Amino acid sequence: MAQNPTLYTSLSPALLHLYDVKDSVVVVIDVFRATSTIAAALHNGAKYIIPVDTVPKAVEISAAVGGIAAGERDGKLAEGLHHGNSPLEYTKDFIEDKILVLTTTNGTRLLHMALVNGADDVVTGSFPNLSCVCNYLIKQNKNVILACAGWKDRFNIEDALFAGAVISKVKSHFTIHCDSSFMVEQLYSQHQHDLLKFAENLTHYHRLVNRFGYIDDIAFCLTEDVADVLPLYKEEKLVKG
Template identity: 80%
Template sequence: MSEKPTLFTSLSPALLHLYDLTDAVVVIIDVFRATSTIASALYNGAQYVIPVDAVPAAIEIGKKVNGIAAGERDGKLAEGLSHGNSPLEYTPDFIGGKILVLTTTNGTKLLHMALANGAGDIVTGSFPNLSVVCNYLIHKKKNVVLACAGWKDRFNMEDTLFAGAVIHRVKEHFTIHCDSSFMAEGLYAQHKGHLLEFSKNFTHYHRLVNRFGYIDDIEFCLTEDIANVLPLYQDEKLIKG
C-alpha cells in the first residue's frame, strides 16, 4: 500500500515559513472575506481573478486589463477603489465576463507569501466552495498545507474552522501528525451545526458586523457549497479550475 500524503495546518501567515510548500497543494483560507469573494466572483461568471497585495497595483492592473479593481483595508473599502470585498457585490449581472483585480488585508498577501515560499499548486478555499476543495485535495494525492490568513498575522477562528471542515472530510486520505490540524478539526466538529451563532464570538465578526453591518456577508461566508467552484492559481491569476 502506498504511503498517504501529509496534511498540515498553518494557523497564521507568520507561521507559514515553518512548512514545506514545495510540491504540496497550498489552500489559501481567508473566510471573512477574500476567499469567499473569490469563489463568489468565479461562480457568478468572472473570467478570472487577479489577486494583488497592494492597492496601487490593483488600480494599475485594473486599468491595464480593463477589469474591476476592488478590495479592502481593515474591513472597509480601500481608498482609491470603487468596489469592496463583499461576496454579495459580485452578482452575475455585475461580474459576468469581467476580470476582478482584488486586494485584501490578509488573504491576497498570504497567497503571494505562499508563492515566495515555493508553492507551485495553489487553490483558495472557504465554506462556499468546501466540497470542491476537498475533492481536489483527495484527487491530487499530494501533500497539503492549509494556510490560514488570520488577521494581521494573528490567529483567527473562522479560517481555523474552515481548515477543520476540510480535515473532517479528507482525513482518511492523509497522514496527519499536526496539533493545529487536530485542534481545527475538533473545533469544527464541536460547532459545525451552529457556525453562524458561534461566529458571534469572533473578533472579525465584531469588526465586520458591529462596525460595518456586514451580517449578510458573514452568513454567505459560513454557508457550505453555495459557490462551489475551484479557484486555481495559474499564470498570476485565479481561474475556475
C-alpha cells in the first residue's frame, strides 16, 4: 500500500529553509490580509495578480502592463500607491478584467522566498478560499508545506489558525509527524466556532483594528469560503486555478 504524502507547517518565513519545498505544494498563508485580498480579487474577476516584493517594482510593472499598483507596508497604504491591501476594496465593479500588481509586508515576500527555494507548485490560502485549497491539496496527492507569513519573521496566530483549519479537513490524506501541525490543528479546533471573537486577542488584530479601523476586513478574512477560488502561481502570476 502506497504511503500518503507528508504535510508540514512552517510557522515563520525564517523557518521555511528547513523544509524541502522542491517536490511539495507550498501554501502561502497571510490571512491578515494579503492572501485574503488575493482570493477576493480573483473571485471578483481580476485577470491575474502579479505579486512583487517592493513598492517601486509594483509601480514600474503596473505601468508596463496597464495594471493597478497596490499594497501596504506595516498595515497601511504604501507610499506611492493609491490602492491598499483591503480585500473589500477589490469589488467586481472595480477589479473585473484588470491586472493587480500587489506588494505586502509579509505575504508577497514569503511567496518569493518559496520560489527562490525551488518551489514549483505554489498556491495562496486564507479562510475565504479554504475549501478550494483543501480540495487541491487532496487532488494533487503531493507533499505539502503550509507556509505561514507571520509578521516580519515572527509567529502570528491567524496564519496558524488557517493552517490548522486546512489540517483538520485534509489530515486523513496525509502522513503528519510534525509538532507545529499538531499544535495549529489543536488551536483551530478550540476556536473554530468563534474565530472573530478569539481574534480580538491577536497582535495583528490590534494593529489593524485599533490603529486603522479595519474590523470589516478582519471579519472577511476569517469567513470561510466567501471567495472560494484557487490562486495558483504560474509564469510569475497568480491566476485562478
